[in-house]
Amino acid sequence: MNCVNSSRKIYVLDTTLRDGEQVPGAKLNLEEKMEVAKQLIRLQVDMMEVGFPSSSKGDFEAVRAISKIVGKDITVTALGRAVKSDIDAIYESLKEASSPMIHIVLGSSGVHIQKKFNKTPQEVLAMGVEAVKYAKKLMPMVQYSLEDASRSSFDYMWQTIEAVVKAGATIINITDTVGFAVPEEFGSLIYRINDRLKNLNPNVLLSVHCHNDTGLATANTLAAIRNGADKIECTINGIGERAGNTSLEEVVMGIKLHPEYYNGYTTIKTKEIYPTSRTVSAIMGIDVQVNKAITGENAFAHSSGIHQDGLLKSKKVYEIIEPEDIGAPPMELVLTARSGRHAFMHIIEKLGYQIIESQRESVYSDFLKMADQKKEVYDYDLEILMRQYPEETLKRERKVDLWELKDFEVIYNTKIPVATVSVKKGDRVSSKTQNGNGAIDALYSAIVEAVEIPVTLLEYRIHNISRGKEGLGKVSIQILYEGVLYEGKAIEKDIIRASGIALINAINKVLQIINE
Ligand code: KIV
Ligand code: ZN
Numbered sequence: 052m053n054c055v056n057s058s059r060k061i062y063v064l065d066t067t068l069r070d071g072e073q074v075p076g077a078k079l080n081l082e083e084k085m086e087v088a089k090q091l092i093r094l095q096v097d098m099m100e101v102g103f104p105s106s107s108k109g110d111f112e113a114v115r116a117i118s119k120i121v122g123k124d125i126t127v128t129a130l131g132r133a134v135k136s137d138i139d140a141i142y143e144s145l146k147e148a149s150s151p152m153i154h155i156v157l158g159s160s161g162v163h164i165q166k167k168f169n170k171t172p173q174e175v176l177a178m179g180v181e182a183v184k185y186a187k188k189l190m191p192m193v194q195y196s197l198e199d200a201s202r203s204s205f206d207y208m209w210q211t212i213e214a215v216v217k218a219g220a221t222i223i224n225i226t227d228t229v230g231f232a233v234p235e236e237f238g239s240l241i242y243r244i245n246d247r248l249k250n251l252n253p254n255v256l257l258s259v260h261c262h263n264d265t266g267l268a269t270a271n272t273l274a275a276i277r278n279g280a281d282k283i284e285c286t287i288n289g290i291g292e293r294a295g296n297t298s299l300e301e302v303v304m305g306i307k308l309h310p311e312y313y314n315g316y317t318t319i320k321t322k323e324i325y326p327t328s329r330t331v332s333a334i335m336g337i338d339v340q341v342n343k344a345i346t347g348e349n350a351f352a353h354s355s356g357i358h359q360d361g362l363l364k365s366k367k368v369y370e371i372i373e374p375e376d377i378g379a380p381p382m383e384l385v386l387t388a389r390s391g392r393h394a395f396m397h398i399i400e401k402l403g404y405q406i407i408e409s410q411r412e413s414v415y416s417d418f419l420k421m422a423d424q425k426k427e428v429y430d431y432d433l434e435i436l437m438r439q440y441p442e443e444t445l446k447r448e449r450k451v452d453l454w455e456l457k458d459f460e461v462i463y464n465t466k467i468p469v470a471t472v473s474v475k476k477g478d479r480v481s482s483k484t485q486n487g488n489g490a491i492d493a494l495y496s497a498i499v500e501a502v503e504i505p506v507t508l509l510e511y512r513i514h515n516i517s518r519g520k521e522g523l524g525k526v527s528i529q530i531l532y533e534g535v536l537y538e539g540k541a542i543e544k545d546i547i548r549a550s551g552i553a554l555i556n557a558i559n560k561v562l563q564i565i566n567e
Contacts, residue, residue, distance in 0.1 A: 059314065059315050061276055062258075062283070063282075064283070065100070065285060065287065069100040071331070073292050074292070081113050081116060087334055088101060090331075092125060095318060100127075104137075104141055127145060130156060135182075141186075145190070150192075151192070152222075153194070154196065155196065157182070157198060159208055161203070191221070194220065194223075200227070201225075201231050201237060202231055222258050223244075223257055224284065230264025230294060232271045233267060234270045235274065237261075237271045239278070245278065257282070258281065258282035259284065260297075263296065266294070269297055276306065285297040286298065300346050307321065326536075351382045353383070359394035360391055386398060402453075404449075405448055418433075426523065426542060431456075431552050453562060455476070456472065456498075457474060458472070471484040495550075512528070516542065523543065523544060528550075530558070532561045538557060539553040539557025
């Protein structure tokens with residue numbers, strides 16, 4: 052293992068709009084690509100790869116349009132094979148960018164050389180050198196990727212690297228194209244290459260590009276950084292070919308948690324990680340796995356009693372990253388039958404209730420019955436539970452009244468779905484009717500109008516959490532109010548009712564925060 056120099060910047064290239072977009076069904080139109088690109092600018096990636104211009108007119112135009120909005124602080128690049136026509140297409144699509152880079156890929160493994168190209172290794176090497184020389188006449192920055200590097204012979208790889216660096220390549224990218232590498236071995240490979248490369252030309256950056264076929268993309272990338280890699284390639288939420296690419300958020304937060312171990316830092320604006328993850332997921336129509344590291348819905352949710360008890364004593368007990376650090380909604384205690392009395396009482400008190408000592412056990416046992424039925428219990432359910440008890444049981448100390456869904460009707464048809472809702476807050480009842488693009492859209496428009504809080508729906512997800520006709524459906528949503536994200540969840544048998552309650556839950560969180 053190499054002990055690299057003093058703390059160094061690790062450059063982050065995002066390839067969500069090239070490798071990420073290769074996911075079946077994730078093809079984006081120009082407007083959608085522009086939206087992702089603008090979010091990547093907010094995230095402050097160092098480089099972004101935005102397409103493969105020779106592949107289609109649409110890709111060419113998208114690369115061109117994006118390259119014009121990316122300022123000088125971010126290098127914009129596009130991919131092509133080691134042939135003149137591809138390099139010309141890259142040049143034409145990027146020539147108006149402030150900081151453009153040509154990216155050439157050419158196989159270096161035996162199987163690629165023999166089966167894909169049917170050439171000798173020396174013929175393939177010559178193709179690579181010619182391509183770099185040609186690209187270098189067009190643009191100063193040229194990245195050369197050795198495709199399938201992790202399955203290539205070291206001697207041949209080094210011959211190639213030496214030749215393309217002499218021809219003018221400014222970045223050498225070592226790929227694990229098929230997700231074959233293992234961290235220790237990949238780390239040693241990077242160490243050996245870096246050692247020679249820095250002697251050959253210290254200004255050339257060494258980059259890595261890993262795929263996740265055996266779930267090791269993050270580990271391999273981090274091993275490479277530990278062993279001297281200067282630059283990493285990754286995608287948001289780890290999307291990409293097959294099992295995906297290295298996930299940007301995992302590597303960036305890994306480095307942030309262990310800067311000394313990796314002897315490096317990135318300049319990614321980590322508070323933009325969560326908004327970027329949600330933007331990419333919504334635009335590409337690809338859900339983020341709920342337990343996905345860093346950006347999954349459950350990444351900051353705690354449900355076991357032991358953990359909740361510890362967290363209520365100090366967040367540091369079970370939290371290594373604060374959700375706010377990545378721009379995610381605050382840590383969530385999910386009440387379940389396993390939560391325990393401490394977490395239950397904590398949430399009840401947050402909602403503004405005090406249960407008299409002698410009644411606590413009986414209220415807690417009613418909560419457990421509800422938790423057994425519903426699996427997860429949210430604020431709205433607790434309100435319903437609390438309503439069963441006489442005033443002698445509860446002392447109500449609420450600073451602010453919360454909204455409740457009193458009644459609703461949704462008329463669904465193929466023309467104009469209409470929803471009428473009645474919501475209640477304290478003594479005030481507000482009823483509104485709205486139409487929408489669908490049943491939920493109409494319901495949400497009516498609720499937002501009735502509560503008079505202009506929130507924007509960012510994410511809406513339904514999942515079933517038990518089977519059969521009597522099964523329960525869970526709705527999870529995220530809304531935006533004055534630039535802050537709020538989550539709302541609800542579990543019900545009726546999914547439309549669950550949708551309404553999830554929104555009310557999120558709106559009540561807004562009310563609690565603005566009245567704090
Ligand atoms: O996986 C791969 O090898 C690639 C290269 C084009 C960098 O995506
Ligand atoms: Zn790739």
